Structures are given as structure tokens and as C-alpha cells.
Amino acid sequence: MWLVVVFCLLIGIIIGLQMPVLFPVLYAKYMSIAILAALDSVFGGIRAYMEDGFDSTIFVTGFVVNALLAAGMAYLGDRLGVDLYLAAVLVFGVRLFQNLAIIRRYLMKKY
Amino acid sequence: MRNRNAQLTIAVICMVLGIMLAIQFKTQENINDTLMPGRVEELSQQLLEVTKQRDSLSEEVQSLRDKLQNIRQDNQAMADIQDEMIKAHMAAGTIPVKGPGVILTLNDSTHSLQTGENPNYGIVHDYDLLTLVNEMRASGAEAIAINEERLTAVSEIRCAGTLILVNWVRIGPPYVIKAIGDPDMLTSGLNIRGGHLETLKILGVQTNLQKVDNMELPAYHGAMKFTHAVPVVTQANEAQ
Numbered sequence: 527m528w529l530v531v532v533f534c535l536l537i538g539i540i541i542g543l544q545m546p547v548l549f550p551v552l553y554a555k556y557m558s559i560a561i562l563a564a565l566d567s568v569f570g571g572i573r574a575y576m577e578d579g580f581d582s583t584i585f586v587t588g589f590v591v592n593a594l595l596a597a598g599m600a601y602l603g604d605r606l607g608v609d610l611y612l613a614a615v616l617v618f619g620v621r622l623f624q625n626l627a628i629i630r631r632y633l634m635k636k637y
Numbered sequence: 638m639r640n641r642n643a644q645l646t647i648a649v650i651c652m653v654l655g656i657m658l659a660i661q662f663k664t665q666e667n668i669n670d671t672l673m674p675g676r677v678e679e680l681s682q683q684l685l686e687v688t689k690q691r692d693s694l695s696e697e698v699q700s701l702r703d704k705l706q707n708i709r710q711d712n713q714a715m716a717d718i719q720d721e722m723i724k725a726h727m728a729a730g731t732i733p734v735k736g737p738g739v740i741l742t743l744n745d746s747t748h749s750l751q752t753g754e755n756p757n758y759g760i761v762h763d764y765d766l767l768t769l770v771n772e773m774r775a776s777g778a779e780a781i782a783i784n785e786e787r788l789t790a791v792s793e794i795r796c797a798g799t800l801i802l803v804n805w806v807r808i809g810p811p812y813v814i815k816a817i818g819d820p821d822m823l824t825s826g827l828n829i830r831g832g833h834l835e836t837l838k839i840l841g842v843q844t845n846l847q848k849v850d851n852m853e854l855p856a857y858h859g860a861m862k863f864t865h866a867v868p869v870v871t872q873a874n875e876a877q
Contacts, residue, residue, distance in 0.1 A: 527644060530644055530647070530648050530651075531647060531648070531651050533648075534647075534648040534649070534651040534652045534655065535651045535652070535654065535655045536655065537652055537655065538651060538652035538653065538654060538655020538656045538657075538658070538659070539655040539656070539658060539659045540655075540659075541652070541655070541656050541659070542655060542656035542657070542658065542659025542660045542662075542663075543659045543662075543663065545656070545659075545660065547660055548660065548663055548664050548667055549660060549661065549664045551664070551667075551668055554661070554664045554665065554668060557657075557660075557661055557664070558661060558665075560657075561654075561657050561658060561661055564653075564654050564657060565654065567650075568647070568650055568651060568654055571646075571647055571650065572647065575643055575644075575647065580643045582642060582643060582646040585643075585646055585647070585650065586646060586650065589650050589653075
């Protein structure tokens with residue numbers, strides 16, 4: 527399982543580095559928020575997998591919708607003059623660490 | 638089976654995440670490498686300005702070279718024109734001049750104010766300088782400078798808060814007015830009974846008038862720009 531995750535991540539990074547695509551500079555900020563949300567989703571998925579409560583549909587939709595929502599909120603915040611992206615960073619950051627902590631505990635129990 | 642399915646999903650999503658991460662890395666690096674758009678605009682604006690300046694300067698160099706070439710073709714007519722030019726320059730105040738004259742130094746009164754006294758009385762104003770300069774000109778001054786600011790045909794003497802503007806340069810007390818001309822004429826002109834200098838003395842302004850055998854007045858440093866006035870060419874001018 528871990529091998530699969532790390533291996534696929536590496537393949538993805540290599541493909542991404544080879545691709546001649548760049549995000550537009552204006553949207554790079556929103557993209558980074560989206561990536562944060564995606565990271566959170568992935569860790570959430572792994573956690574669910576270890577808890578045996580994994581659901582592909584929830585995982586995939588969560589991944590896409592969270593990313594889009596986070597980017598959208600950051601964009602809206604910029605339009606309104608409120609630093610809404612900070613809220614996204616806070617929420618997803620906290621959840622990321624929570625998920626990581628839970629995964630760590632499972633791993634410790636397992637081995 | 639469910640397990641395999643889950644692993645596949647996670648694997649695919651991880652790959653997507655990896656691609657996103659990599660592209661974001663590259664983008665971020667690209668942003669750090671390139672200048673911000675606003676800065677680019679500013680720099681290109683500057684470049685444009687400097688280029689324009691360079692072009693105009695090189696044009697000026699060309700015209701000056703042409704003039705120099707003309708001057709080198711030294712003949713009598715040219716020498717006459719040179720003479721005229723120097724006279725015009727002296728009148729305009731664009732070249733330094735030297736000669737005998739007077740130095741008039743004015744400073745604000747040291748007398749401490751009593752209640753009810755007008756503080757304006759002991760102070761040198763722009764109109765004091767103007768009146769004195771006028772007096773000097775009436776007495777035959779050929780070149781005048783106030784605190785090393787040469788008075789030209791377009792110079793102003795104007796109050797600017799606590800200081801005085803001459804040639805758009807702020808000057809403050811003590812005011813040293815140097816005038817080239819006949820020292821005796823200038824001195825008697827300034828010391829005339831009931832003249833402005835006498836009034837200033839009565840008001841408590843510190844004055845000092847001295848004759849000088851030889852002194853130098855600086856040239857006007859600014860640019861002579863005529864944006865509105867153009868010379869009228871008459872028959873007589875053309876004949877010359």
C-alpha cells in the first residue's frame with residue numbers, strides 16, 4: 527500500500543516536471559490553495575483506508591470538490607478584499623495534521 | 638476486491654497530486670525568477686525615457702559640432718558675430734563676468750522683539766531685494782547676483798515662506814547682493830536720501846555696503862527655455 531502511494535506520487539512528480547505546462551502567474555496562488563486541499567484529501571483517504579472506511583466515490587469527489595472550493599474561496603476572498611485563503615490554509619492545515627496524527631497512530635498500532 | 642479498487646483510486650489520485658505539485662513547483666520557481674509585471678512596466682518606461690533623452694542629446698551634440706565647425710571657419714564676419722554673442726551672453730547672464738562694483742550685505746535685525754512690535758519690520762523681504770536691485774540698475778549696474786545667483790532677464794525675486802526664491806533657488810539671510818558697475822555711482826545711488834537702504838537701516842536691518850575693485854559674478858546655471866516666445870524676424874534683422 528505505502529509502496530503504491532509513494533511510487534505513484536513519484537511518477538506523478540516526474541510526469542509533471544516533464545510537462546511543458548505552467549499555471550498562469552495570476553492563478554498560482556489559488557493553485558497552491560487547491561493543492562493544499564488536495565493533499566488534505568489524499569491524507570484523509572489514506573486514513574479512511576486504514577480505518578477500513580474507504581469509499582472511492584467520497585474520496586474522488588472530495589479530492590476534486592475540496593480543491594476547487596478552496597481555490598474558489600481564495601479567489602472570492604481576493605475579490606472581496608478579505609484574506610479568505612488564510613481560512614482555507616488554516617482549515618486544511620489543521621485537518622492535514624490531524625489526519626497525519628491518526629495515520630501515525632494506526633501505523634504505530636500495526637507495527 | 639474492494640481493497641484493490643481503493644488502492645487503485647488512491648494511486649491515481651496520488652499521481653494527479655504529484656503532477657499538480659510538480660507544476661506548482663515549476664510555476665513558483667518561475668515567479669521567483671522573473672520580475673513582477675509592475676516592475677517590468679516601470680523599467681520599460683524608464684528605458685523609453687532614457688532612450689528619448691539619448692536621442693535628443695545626440696541631436697544636440699550634432700548641432701553643437703556643426704556650430705563649432707562654423708566657428709572654426711574663422712573670418713571677420715564670424716569674429717563680429719562672436720563679439721555680439723558674448724555681449725548677448727553677458728546681458729543674459731549666461732557667462733561669468735568680473736569687474737569693479739559694490740557688495741551689499743543685508744541681514745535680519747538682531748533687535749529682540751518687544752510686545753506690540755511688528756515682527757516684519759526687522760526682516761529682509763523679497764520686495765526689499767527687488768527695490769535695491771532696481772536702485773542698482775538705475776545707478777548703472779551691469780551685472781547683479783544675489784547669494785551667487787546671477788540675475789538674468791527672466792529671474793524672479795519672490796517670497797517663499799521664510800526664504801526667498803531667486804532663479805527658483807531658495808536663498809536665506811544674510812543676503813549678499815553683488816553688482817558690477819561704477820562703484821561710486823552705485824554707492825551714491827544706494828545711499829540716496831530717503832532711499833530704500835536708509836529705510837531699511839531705520840527699521841533695524843543690518844546693512845553693509847562696500848566698494849570692490851575686482852570681483853567675479855557666476856553665470857546663471859539653469860537652462861534658458863523659451864516655450865512661448867519666438868523671435869520676430871524683420872527686414873533689418875535679416876539684413877544683418
